[in-house]
Amino acid sequence: MSALLVAGDLLREARSRRWTLALAGAVTLALVMVALGLRLEVVDGALAATRLFGGTLDTDIRSVDVALRPLFAATSWLVFFGGTLFGIAAVSDFAPSMLAPGRVEHLLSLPVQRWQLLLGTFLGVEALVLGGALYGGGGMALLLLAKTGVWNPGPVLAAGMAAVAFAPVYAVMLGATLLARSAALSAAAGFLLFLAGVVAGKRDAISPVFKPGAARAMFLMATAPLPRLTPLAEAGADLAQAKPLAVWPLLGFVAGAALFAAAALALAAARFERKDF
Amino acid sequence: MTVAIEAQGLEKTYRGSLGRGGATALRGVDLRVERGTAFGLIGPNGAGKTTFVKALLGVVRPTSGRVSLLGGDPDDPAVRRRVGYLPERLALPPAWTPVEVLKAVARLKRLGPARAEVARRLEEVGMAEDSGRKVGGFSKGMKQRVGLACALLGSPDLLVLDEPTDGLDPLARVEVRSLLAREIGRGATLFLNSHLLAETERVCGRIGILVEGRVVREGALSDLRAALPRWRLRLAGPEAAIAAAGFSSGGDGSFAFEGEAEAMNAALDRARGAGALVLEVAQDSKDLEAVLAEAVGNEAPGREAGRP
Numbered sequence: 026m027s028a029l030l031v032a033g034d035l036l037r038e039a040r041s042r043r044w045t046l047a048l049a050g051a052v053t054l055a056l057v058m059v060a061l062g063l064r065l066e067v068v069d070g071a072l073a074a075t076r077l078f079g080g081t082l083d084t085d086i087r088s089v090d091v092a093l094r095p096l097f098a099a100t101s102w103l104v105f106f107g108g109t110l111f112g113i114a115a116v117s118d119f120a121p122s123m124l125a126p127g128r129v130e131h132l133l134s135l136p137v138q139r140w141q142l143l144l145g146t147f148l149g150v151e152a153l154v155l156g157g158a159l160y161g162g163g164g165m166a167l168l169l170l171a172k173t174g175v176w177n178p179g180p181v182l183a184a185g186m187a188a189v190a191f192a193p194v195y196a197v198m199l200g201a202t203l204l205a206r207s208a209a210l211s212a213a214a215g216f217l218l219f220l221a222g223v224v225a226g227k228r229d230a231i232s233p234v235f236k237p238g239a240a241r242a243m244f245l246m247a248t249a250p251l252p253r254l255t256p257l258a259e260a261g262a263d264l265a266q267a268k269p270l271a272v273w274p275l276l277g278f279v280a281g282a283a284l285f286a287a288a289a290l291a292l293a294a295a296r297f298e299r300k301d302f
Numbered sequence: 303m304t305v306a307i308e309a310q311g312l313e314k315t316y317r318g319s320l321g322r323g324g325a326t327a328l329r330g331v332d333l334r335v336e337r338g339t340a341f342g343l344i345g346p347n348g349a350g351k352t353t354f355v356k357a358l359l360g361v362v363r364p365t366s367g368r369v370s371l372l373g374g375d376p377d378d379p380a381v382r383r384r385v386g387y388l389p390e391r392l393a394l395p396p397a398w399t400p401v402e403v404l405k406a407v408a409r410l411k412r413l414g415p416a417r418a419e420v421a422r423r424l425e426e427v428g429m430a431e432d433s434g435r436k437v438g439g440f441s442k443g444m445k446q447r448v449g450l451a452c453a454l455l456g457s458p459d460l461l462v463l464d465e466p467t468d469g470l471d472p473l474a475r476v477e478v479r480s481l482l483a484r485e486i487g488r489g490a491t492l493f494l495n496s497h498l499l500a501e502t503e504r505v506c507g508r509i510g511i512l513v514e515g516r517v518v519r520e521g522a523l524s525d526l527r528a529a530l531p532r533w534r535l536r537l538a539g540p541e542a543a544i545a546a547a548g549f550s551s552g553g554d555g556s557f558a559f560e561g562e563a564e565a566m567n568a569a570l571d572r573a574r575g576a577g578a579l580v581l582e583v584a585q586d587s588k589d590l591e592a593v594l595a596e597a598v599g600n601e602a603p604g605r606e607a608g609r610p
Contacts, residue, residue: 027379027410034406041397041436127393131452134359134387134462135410136379301316301362 027137031145032152035119039153048115052157056164063172090175094266097169101183101261104162108187109219111161112154113194117212119150120202129302140294147199147290154191158184162261179265186257193252193282194219196289203296224248226255226278252282304373306460306491307335307358312367314353314515327353329515330367335508337372337459340482340492342506344499344590346598350515351495352390355464358493359387372459383411386453390464390495392445396438400429400448403437407452416455423451426481428474442469450478454485461485464495479505499590509590511597518597526593532586533559533566543576555581 039045123129123146132142162184170176194215201214224231225248235241256278264270312331315324327350335341345351356362358369360376374381394403401420408416424430427447437445446469453461461482467475482505486492496502502509503523510520519526535557537544548569549557559566570580588596 030409034409037402037406038395038397041395041402043397122395125393127389127391128395130356130359130361130389131387131392131449133361134382134385134389135407136382136412137410138377138379299363302356 027141028145028148031137031142032149035146035149036152039119039149044118045115045153048111049157049160052111052161052164056161056168059165060168060172063168089173090177093169093173093175093177097166097177097179097265098262100165100169101162101179101265102258104158104165104180104183105187105190105258105261108154108158108161108184109190109194110216112157112187112191113198113212113215113219115157116150116153116195117198117215118208120146120199120211121206121208124202124206124302126302133302139297143199143290143294143297147195150195151188151192154195155185155188158187162187177265179261179263181261182264183258183261186260189279189282190219190222190252190254190257192286193222193289196286196293200289200293200296203293203300218251219254221248222252222254222282223258225251226253226257228253250285252285253278254282257282304337305334305370306337306339306372307333307341307493308368308370309333309354309358310368312354312357312369313365314350314357314362315365327515328357328364328367331512331515331517333510333517333520335491335493337491338486338489339508340486340494340506341508341510342494342496342502343510343512344496344502344594345512346594347497349512351512352464353515354512355390355462355493355495358462359385383456384459386455386458386461388446388449388453388461388463388466390468392449394437394445394448396436398437399435400424400433400437400451403448404451404455407455411456413456419455420451423454424448426454427451428477443471443474446470447474450481454481457485457488458490460491460493462493462495465497466494467496467498467501475501499594503590509593511594513598518600519593523590527587527589530586530588531560531562533561534584534586535559535570535580536582537573537578538581539573539578540576544573544578547572547576547578549573 123132123142133139137145159181162180166177166180197218198211198215202211204210228245228248232241232245235244256275260270260275309331312328312333313326314328315326317324331350331354343351343354353362357364358371358376359382369376371381372384376382398406401424404420404423405416408414408420413419421430421433424433427450429444429447429451432440432444437448440448446466450463450466453463463482466482467478470478479501482492482494492505494502494506507523508521509523509526510517512518535549536555537549537557538555541551544557545551548561548565549559551557559569561569566583570583574580
């Protein structure tokens with residue numbers, strides 16, 4: 026319960042921060058630009074003329090939902106990668122500000138355990154990122170629906186997957202902040218884990234690049250414990266392209282990301298528990 | 303009388319980088335503060351006062367020793383709910399208003415709907431008019447007042463205040479003193495860490511002196527400020543006769559006498575015999591500054607660097 030109270034306070038603080046409001050404004054501006062720039066004309070449910078940002082989309086496909094699948098897929102990729110990277114930049118300052126001298130002492134004197142403080146911060150940031158991603162992804166899906174009459178849930182799923190992928194990323198960012206209280210270090214750690222997670226998601230495809238033997242084994246060993254983030258990104262795009270969604274493997278990747286996040290949080294909590302302020 | 307704070311053999315050594323060259327801030331502190339009293343901790347810079355306060359609240363993990371607050375573990379949320387704390391350098395979320403800050407504290411302390419108390423506490427610390435402004439634009443003194451209001455929320459049984467009047471103007475200090483007096487009056491225990499000795503002297507009935515991580519003196523303020531064989535008097539009458547009786551003149555009818563009470567009375571008899579009139583007699587006592595200087599002086603040899 027205390028962790029949820031901490032998460033609620035983090036969301037309240039985010040709401041009152043100019044930086045968060047500016048980021049929300051930037052996402053809104055992007056949506057408005059898309060709404061104004063994307064000119065699609067659909068007649069009687071068939072594709073009469075499709076104009077994307079003023080350019081003609083040459084296609085002999087007559088069904089509009091099929092013709093627009095690449096657009097929805099691209100939107101899903103954008104929502105996943107843009108949302109995650111945007112999230113890293115947007116929330117990197119929360120933990121350092123919570124651990125600021127004078128503030129952390131006050132928080133630790135209140136009736137809340139250290140692990141609850143950490144978990145609450147994690148949950149608050151996750152909720153913020155999920156909200157932001159859903160706003161961006163859902164907004165894009167709704168805009169395209171309004172323009173074309175086609176509903177494609179790909180961007181919305183991509184937003185959800187971005188929030189899942191953000192869990193291990195932010196757990197590592199929290200851990201990094203406990204080592205050194207710096208927003209830049211926190212963002213760098215998150216970005217590195219995100220890159221590593223993308224690579225780990227394609228480890229089977231990448232491993233042949235390495236010579237069989239020690240180099241390949243080391244690559245596979247190094248990427249083994251990392252969360253597989255690429256399949257999470259692919260899920261939204263696959264759904265957008267009406268490809269069958271492999272639910273069980275996807276759930277496995279989601280569980281893997283959650284497990285990594287839980288392990289990273291547990292390590293961060295152990296460090297936090299012993300730390301003097 | 304039950305105990306509000308009890309520290310036994312409290313030690314704290316901060317580890318240096320890569321585990322080398324640590325600094326010892328507390329070296330076996332034993333201290334008891336009875337409930338309903340006002341206790342002041344004083345000491346020179348680097349004595350370990352702030353580390354001790356942080357160790358009390360679990361903000362710093364002691365290397366060894368034991369702390370109990372209100373008869374319980376400082377880590378226990380039920381105990382912390384009964385404690386109000388003002389840290390030395392308070393930092394508040396800059397985008398929040400004082401009302402939002404206090405409401406957040408009230409939520410974490412599970413005080414229920416606290417709107418009325420939030421308004422009352424802000425009124426008490428003189429921040430009612432600024433309650434809608436963002437904390438980021440506040441001066442140090444204003445932030446300190448908001449922090450004090452946070453500490454007072456829920457009428458805690460124990461108030462631990464680290465330099466509460468730092469950054470406050472003289473009038474605000476007077477207000478804070480009367481506020482603290484009211485809190486003590488309702489039965490709260492006050493633990494005050496301050497480098498302002500005059501403040502400590504005015505508010506606290508018991509004093510502990512921490513030097514180099516050890517409590518070197520502790521007791522009632524009146525005992526620590528032991529009376530000196532020195533007297534200040536106001537006498538009227540022939541100045542030459544008064545001086546001849548053994549008093550040294552300070553001008554404007556004020557005189558001083560050094561000696562025990564019997565000798566001073568004998569001198570007074572002589573002065574009165576010469577026509578002097580006694581208007582006022584007061585015995586000098588050590589002020590807290592002198593007590594601290596004496597305690598530090600006694601402990602000075604072999605001082606080592608410690609972290610505050």
